[in-house]
Amino acid sequence: MSGQTGGGRAVRRFALNQWTTRRWSVAEAVDGCVRHGVEAIGLWRQNVAEQGLEETVKLVGDAGLRVSSLCRGGFLTSGDALDDNRRAIDEAAALKAACLVMVVGGLPGVVPGEPLGTISRDLAGARERVAEALAALAPYAGERGVRLALEPLHPMYCADRAVLSTLGQALDLAEPYPVEQVGVVVDTFHVWWDPQVFRQIARAGERIASYQVCDFLSPLPADVLLGRGVMGDGVIDFAPLTAAVAEAGYTGDIEVEIFNADVWAADPDEVLPRIMTRFDELVGG
Amino acid sequence: MSGQTGGGRAVRRFALNQWTTRRWSVAEAVDGCVRHGVEAIGLWRQNVAEQGLEETVKLVGDAGLRVSSLCRGGFLTSGDALDDNRRAIDEAAALKAACLVMVVGGLPGVVPGEPLGTISRDLAGARERVAEALAALAPYAGERGVRLALEPLHPMYCADRAVLSTLGQALDLAEPYPVEQVGVVVDTFHVWWDPQVFRQIARAGERIASYQVCDFLSPLPADVLLGRGVMGDGVIDFAPLTAAVAEAGYTGDIEVEIFNADVWAADPDEVLPRIMTRFDELVGG
Numbered sequence: 001m002s003g004q005t006g007g008g009r010a011v012r013r014f015a016l017n018q019w020t021t022r023r024w025s026v027a028e029a030v031d032g033c034v035r036h037g038v039e040a041i042g043l044w045r046q047n048v049a050e051q052g053l054e055e056t057v058k059l060v061g062d063a064g065l066r067v068s069s070l071c072r073g074g075f076l077t078s079g080d081a082l083d084d085n086r087r088a089i090d091e092a093a094a095l096k097a098a099c100l101v102m103v104v105g106g107l108p109g110v111v112p113g114e115p116l117g118t119i120s121r122d123l124a125g126a127r128e129r130v131a132e133a134l135a136a137l138a139p140y141a142g143e144r145g146v147r148l149a150l151e152p153l154h155p156m157y158c159a160d161r162a163v164l165s166t167l168g169q170a171l172d173l174a175e176p177y178p179v180e181q182v183g184v185v186v187d188t189f190h191v192w193w194d195p196q197v198f199r200q201i202a203r204a205g206e207r208i209a210s211y212q213v214c215d216f217l218s219p220l221p222a223d224v225l226l227g228r229g230v231m232g233d234g235v236i237d238f239a240p241l242t243a244a245v246a247e248a249g250y251t252g253d254i255e256v257e258i259f260n261a262d263v264w265a266a267d268p269d270e271v272l273p274r275i276m277t278r279f280d281e282l283v284g285g
Numbered sequence: 286m287s288g289q290t291g292g293g294r295a296v297r298r299f300a301l302n303q304w305t306t307r308r309w310s311v312a313e314a315v316d317g318c319v320r321h322g323v324e325a326i327g328l329w330r331q332n333v334a335e336q337g338l339e340e341t342v343k344l345v346g347d348a349g350l351r352v353s354s355l356c357r358g359g360f361l362t363s364g365d366a367l368d369d370n371r372r373a374i375d376e377a378a379a380l381k382a383a384c385l386v387m388v389v390g391g392l393p394g395v396v397p398g399e400p401l402g403t404i405s406r407d408l409a410g411a412r413e414r415v416a417e418a419l420a421a422l423a424p425y426a427g428e429r430g431v432r433l434a435l436e437p438l439h440p441m442y443c444a445d446r447a448v449l450s451t452l453g454q455a456l457d458l459a460e461p462y463p464v465e466q467v468g469v470v471v472d473t474f475h476v477w478w479d480p481q482v483f484r485q486i487a488r489a490g491e492r493i494a495s496y497q498v499c500d501f502l503s504p505l506p507a508d509v510l511l512g513r514g515v516m517g518d519g520v521i522d523f524a525p526l527t528a529a530v531a532e533a534g535y536t537g538d539i540e541v542e543i544f545n546a547d548v549w550a551a552d553p554d555e556v557l558p559r560i561m562t563r564f565d566e567l568v569g570g
Contacts, residue, residue, distance in 0.1 A: 106503075107520055113504050121522035123477070156441040158478035159503040159520040169480040192408070193443035195454040218444040219398050222507035235392055235444040237406035 014279050015040035015068035017212065017257035018047060021268035026051035028268075030059045036272045040066040040253040042212075043095065045088060057094055068253035069149065069185075069210050070097040076133035077105035077126040077163060085137050092146045098252060099149035099209040100141070101185055104130045106160040112225070113160075126163045131173060134182065142181040149209035150174055151185035154193075156224055167191055167200040174207055183209025186245055187257070189216050189228050192236045201244040208250040213238060213283050214258045221261070228259045231278040238283045254283060299564050300325035300353035302497065302542035303332060306553035311336035313553075315344045321557045325351040325538040327497075328380065330373060342379055353538035354434065354470075354495050355382040361418035362390035362411040362448060370422050377431045383537060384434035384494040385426070386470055389415045389449045397445040397510070411448045416458060419467065427466040434494035435459055436470035439478075441509055452476055452485040459492055468494025471530055472542070474501050474513050477521045486529040493535040498523060498568050499543045506546070513544045516563040523568045539568060 016038050018029045026047050033041055041060065048056045048070070060067055073088040075081050092100040106112075107126055109119035120126065134148070141148050150170040153162035164170055167184060174182040184207050191197050193216075201208070215234030220227040231238060242254075256275050263271055301323050303314045311332050318326055326345065333341045333355070345352055358373040360366050377385040391397075392411055394404035405411065419433070426433050435455040438447035449455055452469060459467040469492050476482050478501075486493070500519030505512040516523060527539075541560050548556055 110503055110520065116503060116518075116520070119520065121520055123522065124525075127480070154440065155478040156439065156505065156509070159501065165478050166480060193440040193450050195412070195451060216444065218395055218401060220441065220509055224441070224505055224509065233401075235395065235401070235404065235406055237408065240409075 012039060013252070013254045014038060014276055015042055015066070015253035015255040016272065017042035017069070017071070017255045018044055019071070020256055020258045020263065020275065021271055022264050024268050026056050027059055030063050030065060032268060032272060033065055034063050035269075036276065038272070038276070039064075040068040040255075042069040042071060042255045042257065043067055043097070044071045045091060048091065048095070053091055053094055060095065066253060067095045067097040068255050070095055070100050072101040072103050072151075073137075073148070074101075074103040074162075075105035076102075076130045078108045081105075082133065082136055085133070086140055089137070089141045089144055089146045089148075093144040097146070099147040099183060099185075101149050101151050101210065103151055103153065104162050104164045106158065106163060110160045113223075123158075123163060130163065134173060134177075138177045138181050142178065147180055147183050147209050149183045149185045151187060152190055154190045166194055166196070167204065168196055171200060171204055171207060179206045183207045185210045185212060186241075187212040187214075188236050188238060188241055189214050192216060192241065197241070198244050201241075201248050205248050208245060208248055209252075210255060211242075211245045211250055211252070212255045212257050213279070214256060217260075226259050226261050228257070230258060230260070230263065230275055231256075231282045242284050254279075297324060298537070298539045299323060299561055300327055300351070300538035300540040301557065302327035302354070302356070302540045303329055304356070305541055305543045305548065305560065306556055307549050309553050311341050312344055315348050315350060317553060317557060318350055319348050320554075321561065323557070323561070324349075325353040325540075327354040327356060327540045327542065328352055328382070329356045330376060333376060333380070338376055338379055345380065351538060352380045352382040353540050355380055355385050357386040357388050357436075358422075358433070359386075359388040359447075360390035361387075361415045363393045366390075367418060367421055370418070371425055374422070374426045374429055374431045374433075378429040382431070384432040384468060384470075386434050386436050386495065388436055388438065389447050391443065391445040391448060395445045398508075408443075408448060415448065419458060419462075423462045423466050427463065432465055432468050432494050434468045434470045436472060437475055439475045451479055451481070452489065453481055456485060456489055456492060464491045468492045470495045470497060471526075472497040472499075473521050473523060473526055474499050477501055477526065482526070483529050486526075486533050490533050493530060493533055494537075495540060496527075496530045496535055496537070497540045497542050498564070499541060502545075511544050511546050513542070515543060515545070515548065515560055516541075516567045527569050539564075
């Protein structure tokens with residue numbers, strides 16, 4: 001690993017979520033991973049579509065990368081999303097992704113960033129629709145060997161992105177299904193504040209399909225979607241969360257996923273070693 | 286009530302939190318309440334200090350207003366806040382406030398709106414300090430007939446304003462104390478997203494010391510502190526929350542507390558009837 005960043009034990013579990021280096025195409029991100037000694041990558045569907053699914057399969061295969069996740073299925077609360085989610089499952093199967101991340105969607109009619117038009121305020125009803133859609137999708141995923149990973153999002157996104165707000169709620173939703181069919185994402189940004197987080201990580205056990213890390217910035221920027229920071233730049237204490245996830249039995253990749261205007265503006269070849277160093281120092285694994 | 290807004294049963298429980306009409310002094314807000322047929326007011330300590338405590342006691346007494354709450358004690362996580370909280374308790378006693386709202390404070394060193402300097406990331410430790418401070422303050426409040434009302438704040442404020450993030454957590458904290466000494470605030474803005482909110486409201490029962498309402502705006506404004514909207518302008522369905530609070534046994538005032546740049550820019554004499562009408566239509570009670 002000489003000439004590469006890090007090289008310790010931890011970095012072998014480091015996975016680059018490609019939206020962290022958002023300006024890179026799939027091909028560029030794969031190349032960047034190889035150059036910097038990264039062994040796993042989290043891909044996004046729209047980027048895969050731009051590169052082409054078959055070509056992406058070949059690129060990651062030739063590079064010997066693990067696909068730590070495919071982002072994302074979901075948005076199950078508005079309209080008929082099942083067909084699109086079945087396509088997402090097929091893509092995850094082709095990519096041999098460790099899981100398909102599910103961002104379940106907000107209140108029907110609420111569009112992120114847009115003024116409210118005609119919406120539903122029936123939060124309980126929206127949550128029920130997620131459960132119904134999951135019942136339709138989980139067997140389909142199971143047949144293709146794909147694991148759905150329910151991602152609770154920070155409660156500040158409850159209206160516009162995900163009515164799934166806590167790890168406990170995600171585990172309740174996952175419970176009826178085999179662990180290899182429906183798991184959960186533990187993303188430090190979304191769960192760090194939760195008074196029950198350690199209890200729920202322990203409860204999750206084998207349900208943990210993905211561990212994602214980034215920091216929570218304070219103050220939040222004007223667009224709260226971009227409130228994710230490089231580890232160490234915010235308020236999260238990563239060590240106890242990493243320890244809890246390990247104790248629960250998770251041994252998979254640890255994905256760094258940062259939506260941040262400054263990170264996106266920087267040279268990805270500068271960003272990647274910086275976040276790998278911070279990962280080694282603060283996240284471990 | 287002719288010539289006044291509303292006049293239905295609901296409006297008799299309507300309380301104006303004075304920061305909703307922030308440009309009004311205590312004297313002006315008391316006068317406004319009388320003119321608009323409002324029977325109860327939630328006061329803020331800094332405004333009371335400007336008016337003078339004794340004069341405020343006289344003003345609300347002469348106007349026949351109930352003081353639905355005094356905002357606020359708390360900020361228990363940084364430094365020694367006990368003396369200031371004892372003064373807040375004394376003020377609440379003098380005002381015969383139904384409760385003293387406690388905003389417990391964020392991570393030590395985090396200043397709202399300021400870049401991070403030297404901070405503590407020990408969230409569990411900060412929560413422990415809140416419990417310790419409460420143990421010191423609750424008996425003092427009890428001796429003076431003041432009820433401390435622990436307010437869980439939306440998790441997006443966990444770092445900078447309140448490490449108390451859910452109603453369940455507030456009830457755990459309140460449990461060792463008599464209900465008349467330590468209660469909780471149910472504020473729709475802070476709790477609407479919580480998958481456990483109805484279970485926890487039922488659990489709260491007599492612990493509910495204050496029911497506060499305002500809407501949750503989507504998208505959030507650049508300063509998330511000002512994400513509170515007039516009822517009906519956001520995503521919250523108030524009726525089930527009001528019903529749950531009533532079923533839990535709460536019969537006190539219902540305070541409208543809105544931090545919002547547009548509301549603050551408007552003429553308070555226009556704002557008050559507008560929010561009273563929305564209150565009648567959407568909140569009830």
